[in-house]
Amino acid sequence: MEAALKAIAEPRRQAILRLVRDEERTAGEIAEAFEVTRPAISQHLSVLREAGLVTERRDGTRRFYRARPEQIKELQRFLEEFWQTGLERLKAAAEWEERSKRRGAK
Amino acid sequence: MEAALKAIAEPRRQAILRLVRDEERTAGEIAEAFEVTRPAISQHLSVLREAGLVTERRDGTRRFYRARPEQIKELQRFLEEFWQTGLERLKAAAEWEERSKRRGAK
DNA sequence: TATCACCGTAAGTTGACACTTACGTAAGGC
DNA sequence: GCCTTACGTAAGTGTCAACTTACGGTGATA
Numbered sequence: 001m002e003a004a005l006k007a008i009a010e011p012r013r014q015a016i017l018r019l020v021r022d023e024e025r026t027a028g029e030i031a032e033a034f035e036v037t038r039p040a041i042s043q044h045l046s047v048l049r050e051a052g053l054v055t056e057r058r059d060g061t062r063r064f065y066r067a068r069p070e071q072i073k074e075l076q077r078f079l080e081e082f083w084q085t086g087l088e089r090l091k092a093a094a095e096w097e098e099r100s101k102r103r104g105a106k
Numbered sequence: 107m108e109a110a111l112k113a114i115a116e117p118r119r120q121a122i123l124r125l126v127r128d129e130e131r132t133a134g135e136i137a138e139a140f141e142v143t144r145p146a147i148s149q150h151l152s153v154l155r156e157a158g159l160v161t162e163r164r165d166g167t168r169r170f171y172r173a174r175p176e177q178i179k180e181l182q183r184f185l186e187e188f189w190q191t192g193l194e195r196l197k198a199a200a201e202w203e204e205r206s207k208r209r210g211a212k
Numbered sequence: 213t214a215t216c217a218c219c220g221t222a223a224g225t226t227g228a229c230a231c232t233t234a235c236g237t238a239a240g241g242c
Numbered sequence: 243g244c245c246t247t248a249c250g251t252a253a254g255t256g257t258c259a260a261c262t263t264a265c266g267g268t269g270a271t272a
Contacts, residue, residue: 002117008185009115011108012260021188027219040261042220047259061218061269069189079114079182082127083175118230134248146231148250167239167248 004075007051012036013044017067020054024066110181113157118142119150123173126160130172 007013012034019030031041045065048054052071057064113119118140125136137147151171154160158177163170 005111005115009111010260017188028217031219036260037262038219039221039263043260046220063219067188072185072188076182076185079178079185082123082173082178116230132248133250142230143232144248145233145250149230152250167237169249 001074001078003047003051004053004071005078007047007053008072008075010044010047013048013053016041016044016048017053020065021067024057024064026062026064028062030065107180107184109157110159110177111184113153113159114178114181116150116153119154119159122147122150122154123159126171127173130163130170132168132170134168136171 008017015034016030019025019033027042027045028038030045031038034041045054045056049056049065053068054065055068057066114123121140122136125131125139133148133151134144136151137144140147151160151162155162155171158180159174160171161174163172
């Protein structure tokens with residue numbers, strides 16, 4: 001989770017993720033889409049894989065990569081924790097106020 | 107946006123964000139919560155402020171910081187872009203299949 | 213089995229960044 | 243007009259990470 005956030009914070013890896021979002025691609029295909037060397041992309045792919053953001057499928061000498069939406073969803077849930085609990089507290093505060101109003105009315 | 111992702115990827119800044127999520131706190135109060143020096147926290151606060159993740163309010167010599175949920179929400183929307191469009195394509199594909207079924211039935 | 217295609221790994225370099233200590237600055241209190 | 247309080251900023255340091263070039267390993271192919 002921590003690793004996933006750091007992984008997706010890197011612009012190059014974001015671009016890679018978008019490339020393999022809908023269809024799997026080989027490491028070579030991905031590397032051709034960028035102007036950096038192939039090893040650089042290979043290292044990025046390792047980071048993404050260890051962060052659980054992509055899956056790797058081997059076929060012969062080739063390796064196919066594909067995005068893993070579940071992990072991205074996990075990231076969203078993580079971000080929700082920051083403000084959703086804030087909302088929950090607002091909600092709880094509102095309910096508390098409601099109860100005290102009724103107590104006052106009685 | 108890019109800056110916000112990098113900012114929130116740092117564990118220490120996540121902790122700071124949680125501290126000022128519900129109530130504003132001074133830079134000094136925040137610094138006391140950690141075991142690093144005050145300047146270190148001050149620098150983190152600058153990063154968070156430039157990323158739009160916190161607001162700064164000055165009162166005398168003190169500076170109050172508070173989380174900005176809208177920006178965090180922006181981050182969520184950014185993450186949605188990764189898989190939501192994938193869902194939209196699935197939906198579009200399903201509808202397309204539906205139409206071709208009807209064409210086949212006629 | 214020799215070779216080629218496809219890819220990861222090793223090692224080194226450079227820049228970014230999370231810290232430190234030292235210093236500067238602005239607002240109140242006496 | 244000081245002196246304290248509450249900060250940010252400057253400058254230096256160590257570490258990590260994104261790249262490079264060079265090399266190794268594994269699977270198809272003739």
